[in-house]
Amino acid sequence: MEENMLDLIQSPSDIRNWSVAQLEKLAAALRQVIIETTAQTGGHIGASLGTVELAIALHYAYNTPSDKLIWDIGHQAYAHKLLTGRYQEFGTLRQLNGLSGFLKRRESEYDVWEAGHASTSLSAAMGMASARDLRKQHYKVAAVIGDGALTAGMAWEAMNQIGQSKTNLVMVVNDNSMSIAPNVGAFSHYLTELRSAPAYTRMKQEVEQLLDAVPVFGGSIRKTLERTKDVLHHAVIPRNVFEELGFKYYGPVDGHSLTDLISVLRNAQTVEGPVVVHVITQKGHGYLPAEQRPGEFHGPGPFEIESGQFIKKPQPPSYSHVFSQTLVDLAHGHPEIVVITAAMPDGTKLDLFQKAFPERFFDVGIAEQHAATFAAGLAAGGMRPVFAVYSTFLQRAYDQVVHDVCHQDLPVIFGIDRAGLVGADGATHQGIYDISFLRAVPNIEIAMGKDEQELRQLLAGAFDRPHPVALRYPRGATRGLDLTLPLKPIPWGTGEWLEHGRDVTIVALGPVVYQALAAREILEAEGYHVGVINARFVKPLDTALLGAAAAESRALLTLEEHAVAGGFGSAVNEWANAAQVAIPIFNAGLPDEFIDHGAVDYYLNLFELNADGLARRVRNWLPLKKTAER
Ligand SMILES: Cc1ncc(C[n+]2csc(CCOP(=O)(O)OP(=O)(O)O)c2C)c(N)n1
Structure with missing residues (x-):
């Protein structure tokens, strides 16, 4: 009805x-x-x-x-x-x-x-x-x-x-x-005060209404009232901000x-x-x-109306959770580690850190620009700040990253959460531009592990760096790997050669490495010989590894869940061009268009970034066809 x-x-x-x-x-x-x-x-x-x-x-x-x-x-x-x-x-x-x-x-x-x-x-x-x-x-x-x-x-x-x-x-x-989360900061406190002063506001309105009702020629009454209003303005009712x-x-x-x-x-x-x-x-x-539970109901997934319980299938912890938990683990022995969020303690899972080390945790509100420069200041003061921020929201702090962090080469760690496609939030929230906008800036180092174990290792390694580091990780659940293994450092700036193959080597960044491995299985069954490299670093690039792969393979296929324009593949192209490595390079990534809401898997398939899509690319790629026919 x-x-x-x-x-x-x-x-x-x-x-x-x-x-x-x-x-x-x-x-x-x-x-x-x-x-x-x-x-x-x-x-x-x-x-x-x-x-x-x-x-x-x-x-x-x-x-x-x-x-x-x-x-x-x-x-x-x-x-x-x-x-x-x-x-x-x-x-x-x-x-x-x-x-x-x-x-x-x-x-x-x-x-x-x-x-x-x-x-x-x-x-x-x-x-x-x-x-x-x-x-x-x-x-x-x-x-x-x-x-x-x-x-x-x-x-x-x-x-x-x-x-x-x-x-x-x-x-x-x-x-x-x-x-x-509950709003923070001095202005938020100010609004609370303003909220709790309805009597003042009402009184002020009443005086003003009274004034409006008095004719201009009301002479002395009006003057008295004007004075009352003035007094109220400056004494009882301070003018608000x-x-x-x-x-x-x-x-x-x-x-x-x-x-x-x-x-x-x-x-x-x-x-x-x-x-x-x-x-x-x-x-x-x-x-x-x-x-x-307003925090939990800010933007939940599906839920049961009656009970208010979320409908979630059990799954491994999220990348954000692993990132934050690793920070907690590391911070026990390192009092200089401090952590910043710009109004996202829940989404980034930094609330874990907040609980463990409240005095070393800062929620600055929706203030990404300030957060980046605040981090730079903390680093200049001898702390080791980590600013965990969704890739899409770091866009707002670009000048602060360039001018305050990188220009002064301050060792700020950016935890770049939601790096990659994000699904239902759509075009304004995709985390697919950060490599392009960060890669151009001197001093910053950019890495992304293939899974949560590498995320932990890279995070531990980032604290040994004297430079800004951007450590990317995607939205959603991890692979469910063992997280109790000791933190074995990854030699900084190195990729990992997972499989060798003379027709094409897929050089992949981030969890799509596993798509590359699955594509390899499909293609090997069809007679192609496919190598797979887990790149791990965008900057510095592991050029020794790339050179060796180029010498062994007939072609390279770069793979990233990020815009092709200026992305990881572009960095590989630039290297090949500068080093005069004559090899066909194909870049698999996201096209030059805004990508709307829709399931991540749908887009990975549409843009041929999943196993089947990669196999299709390789089959249809002219230079490879020719070599296979030879
Ligand atoms: C620049 C930026 N940073 C972070 C976010 C994530 N975010 C989405 S809604 C929201 C809270 C907004 O609070 P408020 O403006 O009070 O609106 P409410 O949700 O309370 O109606 C935040 C932090 C965002 N959308 N944009």
């Missing part, structure tokens, strides 16, 4: 004459669909349950899509999707060729801005508002940004400009006091009260100049397990 209600909504204009009671029913129906769908598909349920009323109120109060509604990150916008004509397709969320888990301009005209990474919404909103002003247009612009996203420098860079510009723009702060920056401040507002939200949003859009609407929401609102 309630789902039928959603059938009635083709676009937000369908709800703009509904009563609050009807909208409340709609909120319940939206929640039900979000819970039932994410229980199957997984996804960002916690954040999206928290913004159901906000999404309704925004589409109710604004004339979308003419007015521009921008969601930061876009992970909290499932209700927005459902209100903007995507109810029927919602079951395809995060599946191959289905709806994206984030917003996509090609998916809907209501998705005016795409993201995936945090804290871009205010800059985007300022851009759209400025374009509107320059083109003398009249649409309204509202951006929704979380308290977590507000920990990023980029948000403050935008506020710096917006506050001065005096442009008409509404910034909705969606404050649930959570990032993925947003006001100091040039915004009008409305709040705090109950983010689950449709009446309050609609009234404040209608008001805010009539105000001249930039406005902050401070909305208090609860992550996971309306689904008890998500309310009680």
Whole structure:
């Protein structure tokens, strides 16, 4: 019955004459669909349950899509999707060729801005508002940004400009006091204070309303009131940070009260100049397990609705887990080891380290740029910092890596988590560019083991290096190998020649080494002689090993789960070119296009990076065909 209600909504204009009671029913129906769908598909349920009323109120109060509604990150916008004509397709969320888990301009005209990474919404909103002003247009612009996203420098860079510009723009702060983990930092504490001072805000609003009601010619009464307001501003009610920056401040507002939200949003859009609407929401609102375990329900896989238990088949520990556990093991004997996360203690599994060595663990919030330079500072001060960060989020800290870490050749270890394809999060989250952007920078060394045993060995070895090291490892479960073996160091900069073969040698980086070995089995059965090298290092390259393979084999096939452009294979090409090694080299990797959400195995097959795909490549590769026919 309630789902039928959603059938009635083709676009937000369908709800703009509904009563609050009807909208409340709609909120319940939206929640039900979000819970039932994410229980199957997984996804960002916690954040999206928290913004159901906000999404309704925004589409109710604004004339979308003419007015521009921008969601930061876009992970909290499932209700927005459902209100903007995507109810029927919602079951395809995060599946191959289905709806994206984030917003996509090609998916809907209501998705005016795409993201995936945090804290871009205010800059985007300022851009759209400025374009509107320059083109003398009249649409309204509202951006929704979380308290977590507000920990990023980029948000403050935008506020710096917006506050001065005096442009008409509404910034909705969606404050649930959570990032993925509980939010951190001085500003987060400040928001908590602001939240807990509703009496002040109310008093201030009341005085201001009173003032507005007094006619200008009200003479002495008005003067007295003005003075009262002034006193209140400077004594009882200190102007808050947003006001100091040039915004009008409305709040705090109950983010689950449709009446309050609609009234404040209608008001805010009539105000001249930039406005902050401070909305208090609860992550996971309306689904008890998500309310009680908001961290776990930030972006879980499938779960059982009744019990709130995750549906997981037993599997070996993740690479992130092994990385963090190894850090804990090493840190016992090394008090100089310190660890940094940028708001991802759970995802990176650094919470293991946090538990073991709380005083040597730093969560800096969504602040990758700061994290990288903070690490550089720690290294300059004699510590051995490890910044574990998803490949995709390290993109944001590129200048800090180049200018602060590598230029000063400081021994910072970057644990590059989620290196490779990531699956359901899609294009904005693929970890497939870091080799290209890091390889160009002097001093940094880049490695990736074929499995978790090598990850441990490489991590131990990285602490002996006097240079920055980037140690890559993928998302997901390890191979389940024995982790109790003693940490045997890998001679730095060396690859491993696993199999010899005179037709072609596959030179593979990372866990795809095992795909190469499986491809070899298929091809050997067909009469090809296929070698396999586990490259381990992108930088320095094991050129001695490559030279020997080139002398033995008729061709080289490089293999990586990374963009071909500028990647590991490119490094091999550059070596062959510079060393004048005349050998056909084929690069297997990812094409020059953004790769959407979909299972990793699907893409490995599509781009011929798995065993069958590699075998197809070798069979169809002209120079090899010729040699096989000879
Ligand atoms: C640059 C960047 N770093 C890290 C992340 C991972 N991440 C996704 S959502 C999130 C928490 C965001 O918190 P907040 O803005 O308060 O939104 P909420 O999920 O609480 O609604 C984080 C850290 C990201 N998307 N982008």
